[in-house]
Amino acid sequence: xxxxxxxxxxxxxxxxxxxxxxxxxxxxxxxxxxxxxxxxxxxxxxxxxxxxxxxxxxxxxxxxxxxxxxxxxxxxxxxxxxxxxxxxxxxxxxxxxxxxxxxxxxxxxx
Numbered sequence: 001x002x003x004x005x006x007x008x009x010x011x012x013x014x015x016x017x018x019x020x021x022x023x024x025x026x027x028x029x030x031x032x033x034x035x036x037x038x039x040x041x042x043x044x045x046x047x048x049x050x051x052x053x054x055x056x057x058x059x060x061x062x063x064x065x066x067x068x069x070x071x072x073x074x075x076x077x078x079x080x081x082x083x084x085x086x087x088x089x090x091x092x093x094x095x096x097x098x099x100x101x102x103x104x105x106x107x108x109x110x
Contacts, residue, residue: 001021001050001095001096001099002021002022002023002024002025002048002049002050003017003021003024003025003049003050003051003052003072003088004024004025004026004027004040004043004044004047004049004050004051004052004069005024005025005026005027005052005053006027006040006051006052006053006054006055006058007027007028007032007033007034007035008053008054008055009026009052009053009054009074009081009084010026010081010084011026011028011029012081013026013052013081013084013085013088014026014029016081016082016085017085017088017089020088020089020092021088021095024049025049027040027043030043037055037057037058037061041058041061041065041069044068044069045067045068045069048068049069050069050070050071050072050099051069051070051071051072052071052072052074052088053071053072053073053074054073054074054075054076054077056073058071058073059071059073059106059108062105062106063105063106066105067104067105070098070099070104070105070106070107071105071106071107072095072098072107072109073106073107073108073109074087074109075108075109075110076109076110087109088109091109094107094109095107
Protein backbone atom coordinates (compact mmCIF):
# COMPACT_ATOMS: atom_id res chain seq x y z
CA UNK A 1 0.00 0.00 0.00
CA UNK A 2 1.38 3.37 -0.90
CA UNK A 3 0.26 6.49 0.90
CA UNK A 4 0.13 10.08 -0.29
CA UNK A 5 0.64 12.29 2.76
CA UNK A 6 -1.37 15.48 2.81
CA UNK A 7 0.18 18.86 3.56
CA UNK A 8 -0.88 18.65 7.24
CA UNK A 9 1.60 15.82 7.82
CA UNK A 10 5.37 15.91 7.83
CA UNK A 11 7.12 15.45 4.50
CA UNK A 12 9.58 13.22 6.36
CA UNK A 13 6.95 10.51 6.91
CA UNK A 14 7.37 8.92 3.49
CA UNK A 15 11.06 8.25 4.12
CA UNK A 16 10.50 7.16 7.74
CA UNK A 17 7.99 4.45 6.78
CA UNK A 18 9.46 3.51 3.38
CA UNK A 19 10.11 -0.09 4.43
CA UNK A 20 6.52 -0.72 5.50
CA UNK A 21 4.84 1.46 2.86
CA UNK A 22 7.08 1.45 -0.22
CA UNK A 23 6.30 4.04 -2.86
CA UNK A 24 4.67 6.43 -0.39
CA UNK A 25 5.18 10.15 -0.93
CA UNK A 26 4.22 13.57 0.34
CA UNK A 27 2.22 16.07 -1.72
CA UNK A 28 5.20 18.44 -1.49
CA UNK A 29 7.24 15.96 -3.57
CA UNK A 30 4.93 16.69 -6.49
CA UNK A 31 4.71 20.46 -6.06
CA UNK A 32 1.29 20.15 -4.46
CA UNK A 33 1.96 21.60 -1.01
CA UNK A 34 -0.71 24.26 -1.50
CA UNK A 35 -2.97 22.29 -3.82
CA UNK A 36 -6.72 22.15 -3.39
CA UNK A 37 -8.14 18.93 -1.95
CA UNK A 38 -9.75 18.13 -5.30
CA UNK A 39 -6.34 18.21 -7.02
CA UNK A 40 -4.76 15.99 -4.36
CA UNK A 41 -7.74 13.62 -4.64
CA UNK A 42 -7.41 13.32 -8.42
CA UNK A 43 -3.64 12.91 -8.25
CA UNK A 44 -3.91 10.16 -5.62
CA UNK A 45 -6.57 8.31 -7.59
CA UNK A 46 -4.56 8.46 -10.82
CA UNK A 47 -1.35 7.38 -9.08
CA UNK A 48 -2.76 4.48 -7.06
CA UNK A 49 -2.22 6.19 -3.71
CA UNK A 50 -4.35 6.18 -0.60
CA UNK A 51 -4.58 9.69 0.87
CA UNK A 52 -3.28 9.91 4.44
CA UNK A 53 -4.49 13.06 6.17
CA UNK A 54 -5.52 14.60 9.47
CA UNK A 55 -8.07 16.61 7.51
CA UNK A 56 -11.72 15.59 7.86
CA UNK A 57 -12.33 17.08 4.40
CA UNK A 58 -10.87 13.94 2.82
CA UNK A 59 -13.08 11.76 5.00
CA UNK A 60 -16.08 13.76 3.79
CA UNK A 61 -14.94 13.51 0.18
CA UNK A 62 -14.64 9.72 0.53
CA UNK A 63 -18.18 9.54 1.93
CA UNK A 64 -19.52 11.48 -1.04
CA UNK A 65 -17.43 10.03 -3.87
CA UNK A 66 -16.26 6.65 -2.61
CA UNK A 67 -12.93 5.43 -3.87
CA UNK A 68 -10.43 5.54 -5.44
CA UNK A 69 -8.55 6.90 -3.72
CA UNK A 70 -9.01 5.36 -0.34
CA UNK A 71 -8.56 7.62 2.70
CA UNK A 72 -6.57 6.94 5.84
CA UNK A 73 -7.87 9.50 8.31
CA UNK A 74 -5.28 10.06 11.02
CA UNK A 75 -7.20 11.27 14.05
CA UNK A 76 -4.14 11.96 16.16
CA UNK A 77 -4.15 15.72 16.71
CA UNK A 78 -0.85 17.50 17.09
CA UNK A 79 1.86 14.95 17.67
CA UNK A 80 5.40 14.14 16.67
CA UNK A 81 6.19 12.64 13.29
CA UNK A 82 7.60 9.61 15.13
CA UNK A 83 4.22 9.04 16.80
CA UNK A 84 2.43 9.03 13.44
CA UNK A 85 5.05 6.65 12.00
CA UNK A 86 4.68 4.35 15.02
CA UNK A 87 0.90 4.31 14.59
CA UNK A 88 1.22 3.45 10.89
CA UNK A 89 3.69 0.66 11.67
CA UNK A 90 1.53 -0.73 14.47
CA UNK A 91 -1.57 -0.71 12.29
CA UNK A 92 0.09 -2.09 9.14
CA UNK A 93 -2.04 -5.28 9.18
CA UNK A 94 -5.20 -3.14 9.40
CA UNK A 95 -4.05 -0.92 6.56
CA UNK A 96 -3.23 -3.90 4.35
CA UNK A 97 -6.67 -5.42 5.05
CA UNK A 98 -8.26 -2.04 4.31
CA UNK A 99 -6.35 -1.77 1.05
CA UNK A 100 -7.52 -5.25 0.01
CA UNK A 101 -11.18 -4.62 0.89
CA UNK A 102 -12.97 -3.60 -2.33
CA UNK A 103 -15.86 -2.04 -0.38
CA UNK A 104 -13.86 0.09 2.08
CA UNK A 105 -13.21 3.77 1.39
CA UNK A 106 -12.16 5.17 4.78
CA UNK A 107 -9.99 3.91 7.62
CA UNK A 108 -9.83 6.12 10.72
CA UNK A 109 -6.80 5.62 12.93
CA UNK A 110 -6.37 7.07 16.41
